[in-house]
Amino acid sequence: MRTSSTIRTGRTVKRTTRAAATLAVAALTLSLTACGGDDDNGGGDSGDKGSGTKAPASSVTLPKLDGESLEVAAVWTGTEQKNFKQVLTEFEKRTGAKVTFVPAQDPIINFLGSKIAGGSPPDVAMLPQPGAIKQAVDKGWAKPLGAEATKELGENYSQGWQDIGKVGGKQYGVYYKAANKSLIWYNAQVFENAGAAEPKTWDELLDTAQMVYDSGVAPFSVGGADGWTLTDWFENVYLSQAGPEKYDQLAQHEIKWTDPSVKEALTTLAEIWGKKDFVAGGASGALQTEFPASVTQTFTGGDQPKAGMVYEGDFVQVNIGETKAKVGTDAKVFPFPAVGDTAPVVSGGDAAVVFKDSKAAQALATWLASPDAAAIQAKLGGFLSPNKSVDASVYPNEVQKKIADALIAAGDDFRFDMSDQAPQAFGGTPGKGEWKTLQDFLKNPKDVAGAQAKLEADAAAAYGG
Secondary structure, three states: OOOOOOOOHHHHOOOOOHHHHHHHHHHHHHHHHHHOOOOOOOOOOOOOHHHHHOOOOOOOOOOOOOOOEEEEEEOOOHHHHHHHHHHHHHHHHHHOOEEEEEEOOOOHHHHHHHHHHOOOOOOEEEEOOHHHHHHHHHOOOOEOOOHHHHHHHHHHOOHHHHHHOEEOOEEOEEEEEEEEOOEEEEEHHHHHHHOOOOOOEHHHHHHHHHHHHHOOOOOEEOOOOOHHHHHHHHHHHHHHHHOHHHHHHHHOOOOOOOOHHHHHHHHHHHHHHOOOOOEOOHHHHHOOOOHHHHHHOOOOOOOOOOOOEEEOOOOHHHHHOOOOOOEOOOEEEEEOOEOOOOOOOEEEEEEEEEOOOOHHHHHHHHHHOOHHHHHHHHHHOOOEOOOOOOOHHHOOOHHHHHHHHHHHHOOOOOEEOOHHHOOHHHHOOOOOHHHHHHHHHHHOOOOHHHHHHHHHHHHHHHHOO
C-alpha cells in the first residue's frame, strides 16, 4: 500500500495469463454482484456465532512464554491498530507473553533503521511492501522464519503469498494482511438519484461519472494528499490496459517509464483527473484531502455528499464505519472496470517480519500465520486475510465475505502493488518519486510527457540505472 525498496522477490509470484486473470475478475464480479443490497448487520454476530467469533480454538500450537516481553512495530493507527491489538491480546492469553505495540512512521524502513541504530529494534515489524522485506534482509536486520512459522505458512497460504515473503529462497515474511485494491465504492443514494448503474468498462465508468455529475454531485473523491492512492489508480489502469507482462516489466524497471504504455495509461487517467469538476474540490482540493477523508466525504452529507464514488481497496470499509452509512446498502462496491481486455486484480499486503530471533518472536510469527489470529481481526471488519484456512463466515458482512472468497479463489493469479515493489525512494516516500510526480500530474494532467520524464529520472536513480 505504501512504500518499498529494491525487490526481485515479489516477482517469484507466478505470472498470470490473461485467461487466469479473467477468471479471477469474473469470480470477483459475480461475488460482488451477488451481494446485492443485503448485508449482515455488522460485527460478525449474525448467523452462527460459533464460527463467527474465531477459528477453531487450538488450530495452532504455541509455546509457553511466561515472563517474556515483545515489541511489535507497525504504521497502523486508529481502528486498524485497535483491532490488531485484540489479536495480540489473544496471543498473550495463549502464551503468557506481554506484547507492546510500537507505533511506527512511514516509511517504516527508515523508522526501523533509527531503532536499530539506537540498539532497540522491535521483535517483529509489519512491513507493508515486499521491497522493504528485501531491504531489511540486505541490511542484515531481518531474521528467517523458523520451522513452526514456515510450516504454518505452508498449510494456510497459496504458493504465491508464500513466495512474496521470500528473499534468496528463504522465508522471511508472513503476509498477515492483504488488500484487494481493485474496487470502487459508491454512494448508493447518489447512484439512484443519477439513474446510474455499476459500470464494467472504463468507457462505462466515464458515462456513469457524467451521470453523477449531471445530478449535481462530483463523481470522484480522491485522497491526493496521500501519494500512494494515486499510484494505486495508475496501477489498475496500467495492468488492465498494458497487460500483466508489461506490468511485471515496469515493476522491475525492465522497461522505462517513458514507454508508450505509460503514456497511454496516464492519458487514460487524465480522462478523470483532468475533467473539470469530476474530482471533488478539484485538483487543489484533492491534494489537500487525505485518504480517510476521501472516504468519509463520499458517505456523509445525505444525498448531496462531496462525491459519489471513491476508489480504493477493501480496507475502505474501516473508514465507512466512521460514518452512518451501512456497507452493502448505503455504501456499495464494484470491481475496478476493465480499461483493456480484462479488468485488473491488484493486491497489497502487510507482512510480519522477525527482527529479533527469539523463541517468543518466532512464536508470534507462527501465531500471525495461523487462521486463529486472522479470524479475530477479520470478524472486526476492514481486514482481509490471504490465509486460505480462514472461514469466510467470520467476516462481518456479505460484501467482505465475497471479497475474501474472491481473493482466496484467485490463488496465485494476482499482481502485487507495483509501487510496493519499487525502491523506497521511488515508490514509497512522501513528497518524492512516484508519489510526488503523480501528485504533480493530478495538478496538471495535460503534461503527460513531463510526468513520464520525471518518473523515469526518479526510477533510474532509485533502481540504479
